[in-house]
Amino acid sequence: DAMVIQNPRYQVTQFGKPVTLSCSQTLNHNVMYWYQQKSSQAPKLLFHYYDKDFNNEADTPDNFQSRRPNTSFCFLDIRSPGLGDAAMYLCATSRDWGLARNEQFFGPGTRLTVL
């Protein structure tokens, strides 16, 4: 059974055209994360939600926004994609935050291409 679902798996957009990536979870976890992973690099945390509380990483560009309308869904909005934003975007969830044994569950990722 799918637990963390990302749609679409592949997304192509044009330079400067807004794009939204979607993540949903069936685990009823409190925390949802968005990571950006460029080719041959480690995933980089963009932001996370603890319930409805949004937590932005200091170096996440303003071009990236997120919405969490309910527990199950979280969206990543890229307002004006640049060529440098082409990457794999990974969504993850965890039951809670700040617990030593807190495991993250990852979605399959959305690969974004910017033309």
Next chain:
Amino acid sequence: KNEVEQSPQNLTAQEGEFITINCSYSVGISALHWLQQHPGGGIVSLFMLSSGKKKHGRLIATINIQEKHSSLHITASHPRDSAVYICAVRSDRDDKIIFGKGTRLHILP
């Protein structure tokens, strides 16, 4: 210098070989994760460790907290084990996850 270093970066081996991937970290941690990422991007959590050793089938993970080092071992490797293996630690200072750059493993039939 990265806070989480993995070695080797790339590893090619013959089917059946015993595989070891190493992870060293320089920060205080509350937990260490080994993740597997297949072509196409999906990440699967293999182990979460805070001490000692864990075993799941052909996979074994160990951690030495004093030496700040962990190893992932694969016994009787198989071509389907080909993937990128990522070490990630949870910082005990701010609870954030710090990822290594991954080890790309290729098992030849």
